[in-house]
Amino acid sequence: MRPKIVLVWFKRDLRIVDHAPLTAAVATGLPVLPLYVVEPDYWQLSTSSQRHWSFIHDSLIQLRESLTAIGQSLVIRVGQVPSVLQDLMADYDVQGIYAHEETGHLWTYARDLEVLDFCRHHGISIHDFPHGGVVRRLRSRDGWSRLRQDRISQTPLPAPTALLPLSAIDNGQIPAKDDSLFKNRISGKTQKGGRRAGLAIVQSFIHQRANRYLKSISSPRYGPDFSARLSPHLAWGTLSEREVVHRFQEGISALPPRDFGRRGLAAVLTRLSWRSHFMQKLEDQPDLENTSMHSFYDGIRPQDDQTQISLSAWQDGQTGYPIIDACMRCLAETGWLPFRMRAMLVSFASYHLWLDWRLTAPHMARLFTDYEPGIHYSQFQMQSGVTGINTMRVYNPVKQSYDHDPEGWLIRQYCPELAHLPLEWVHEPHLMPPLLASEFNFETGRDYPMPIVDNQTAMREAKNKMAAIRKQAGFDQEAASVFQRLGSRNRPRQGAKKRQAKPNAQQQLDLF
Numbered sequence: 001m002r003p004k005i006v007l008v009w010f011k012r013d014l015r016i017v018d019h020a021p022l023t024a025a026v027a028t029g030l031p032v033l034p035l036y037v038v039e040p041d042y043w044q045l046s047t048s049s050q051r052h053w054s055f056i057h058d059s060l061i062q063l064r065e066s067l068t069a070i071g072q073s074l075v076i077r078v079g080q081v082p083s084v085l086q087d088l089m090a091d092y093d094v095q096g097i098y099a100h101e102e103t104g105h106l107w108t109y110a111r112d113l114e115v116l117d118f119c120r121h122h123g124i125s126i127h128d129f130p131h132g133g134v135v136r137r138l139r140s141r142d143g144w145s146r147l148r149q150d151r152i153s154q155t156p157l158p159a160p161t162a163l164l165p166l167s168a169i170d171n172g173q174i175p176a177k178d179d180s181l182f183k184n185r186i187s188g189k190t191q192k193g194g195r196r197a198g199l200a201i202v203q204s205f206i207h208q209r210a211n212r213y214l215k216s217i218s219s220p221r222y223g224p225d226f227s228a229r230l231s232p233h234l235a236w237g238t239l240s241e242r243e244v245v246h247r248f249q250e251g252i253s254a255l256p257p258r259d260f261g262r263r264g265l266a267a268v269l270t271r272l273s274w275r276s277h278f279m280q281k282l283e284d285q286p287d288l289e290n291t292s293m294h295s296f297y298d299g300i301r302p303q304d305d306q307t308q309i310s311l312s313a314w315q316d317g318q319t320g321y322p323i324i325d326a327c328m329r330c331l332a333e334t335g336w337l338p339f340r341m342r343a344m345l346v347s348f349a350s351y352h353l354w355l356d357w358r359l360t361a362p363h364m365a366r367l368f369t370d371y372e373p374g375i376h377y378s379q380f381q382m383q384s385g386v387t388g389i390n391t392m393r394v395y396n397p398v399k400q401s402y403d404h405d406p407e408g409w410l411i412r413q414y415c416p417e418l419a420h421l422p423l424e425w426v427h428e429p430h431l432m433p434p435l436l437a438s439e440f441n442f443e444t445g446r447d448y449p450m451p452i453v454d455n456q457t458a459m460r461e462a463k464n465k466m467a468a469i470r471k472q473a474g475f476d477q478e479a480a481s482v483f484q485r486l487g488s489r490n491r492p493r494q495g496a497k498k499r500q501a502k503p504n505a506q507q508q509l510d511l512f
């Protein structure tokens with residue numbers, strides 16, 4: 001007779017602490033089969049990349065260690081989930097599947113429906129548990145914040161202490177980082193995955209970095225060390241949003257009232273609520289991956305002869321705007337950028353180059369170690385001005401360059417062809433007088449591209465096009481309905497900028 005078991009399906013929740021499905025599965029008293037499925041079709045998507053897998057790979061090794069320590073190793077299978085389940089059912093009588101709800105893209109949504117169908121057909125019960133602050137089947141955005149708050153304020157669940165071992169099961173191999181299953185290769189580095197690295201980041205933020213957070217958050221030079229750097233751990237679930245919130249709240253209580261670290265920790269807590277807020281949008285409207293929130297903006301950026309040229313220049317860091325190119329090359333090399341630089345790259349693509357956000361979003365999804373569909377698509381739409389409910393923000397790349405990379409540090413780091421130029425010309429090398437340029441053996445167009453578009457003209461034209469759409473009849477009515485469906489009910493807090501401790505470049509994070 002096949003032994004009765006329950007199955008815990010791990011997806012973007014690669015931990016055993018604060019894992020409600022695992023806790024509930026253990027409470028059934030039946031043996032638990034902890035399963036992770038590598039789904040080849042998912043890894044062929046234009047948004048998936050080997051960089052994501054590299055982070056997951058590290059995390060699965062540690063998840064397996066923690067599960068083995070309490071009695072049953074993680075079981076790894078490669079294939080489509082229904083056929084993996086079918087195979088397991090040959091040996092086990094699966095009584096139920098326990099999993100977190102996933103706010104993913106349309107592919108995972110369709111896969112979840114298929115699994116649901118399969119389970120219904122075979123009489124297997126599915127037990128879904130909410131993840132983070134996202135509320136499934138939310139009736140109205142009014143009151144959402146309170147629902148999230150109630151959930152996040154509950155004490156994180158401890159890890160189970162024991163699992164009944166499954167005899168004679170093949171636990172399966174974790175595919176290698178360079179396995180050909182993972183189609184989109186990325187040549188740069190990847191932030192270390194695994195819960196241990198996540199916990200170390202939490203500790204170093206609370207005790208060493210939080211006091212410099214607000215001062216450094218937009219800096220391409222200091223941001224990598226003084227930003228929280230939690231995003232991939234939250235995206236792939238080696239840490240739960242709730243446990244981070246609780247640890248940060250304890251960190252705040254332990255600090256004196258006027259300590260800068262308190263402000264840094266409090267600022268990250270606010271951002272964690274944004275995280276849930278943006279993910280909630282995708283949960284409420286799963287087609288945000290391919291449909292603009294406000295329909296008037298949906299077809300405004302058609303493809304033409306220039307599209308591929310502009311897209312390639314942007315993707316390859318060859319636009320002739322040093323700060324744009326340096327940011328894109330930095331992202332390709334490290335898998336991370338501060339928020340402002342992400343927003344600026346999208347703004348440049350959407351306004352200066354007039355590229356549709358659906359063309360540009362997959363490229364950055366592949367490069368971000370922290371790719372999280374709910375945040376990603378909501379932010380892409382917002383930074384491309386297609387939501388109808390957010391203030392349009394066109395970043396001036398030249399101003400951003402002087403303001404946020406004043407010493408040309410990022411540009412010199414990632415555009416070596418400009419590294420030897422005097423600081424005066426690093427932000428706008430094409431303006432360098434030819435005689436002076438020849439002294440540096442430098443020629444725009446030969447050593448570095450001419451700007452792909454004229455900055456002022458491109459910004460003016462984009463603003464005019466967007467303004468014309470806003471004036472169309474019916475625009476405001478639709479914007480009101482988008483707001484009703486997806487808009488934040490919190491007003492941004494007005495306040496003076498607080499003085500912050502100066503970043504110290506010597507204090508660096510061990511991330512790779």
Ligand SMILES: Cc1cc2nc3c(=O)[nH]c(=O)nc-3n(C[C@H](O)[C@H](O)[C@H](O)COP(=O)(O)OP(=O)(O)OC[C@H]3O[C@@H](n4cnc5c(N)ncnc54)[C@H](O)[C@@H]3O)c2cc1C
Pocket residue numbers: 217227228229230231232234235268271272274275276278337338339340342343346368370371372373375376379380383
């Ligand atoms: C175009 C664009 C795409 C983005 N795509 C992603 C993505 O795929 N995955 C992702 O995690 N973040 C994304 N972000 C949001 C943000 O840039 C990153 O979360 C942040 O830079 C990660 O670094 P950190 O962990 O040091 O964040 P911190 O600034 O220290 O913030 C702490 C945490 O709060 C959350 N957070 C911070 N800022 C935001 C924000 N603006 N919106 C929602 N949540 C936020 C993240 O989980 C982050 O880890 C995107 C932003 C833009 C403009």
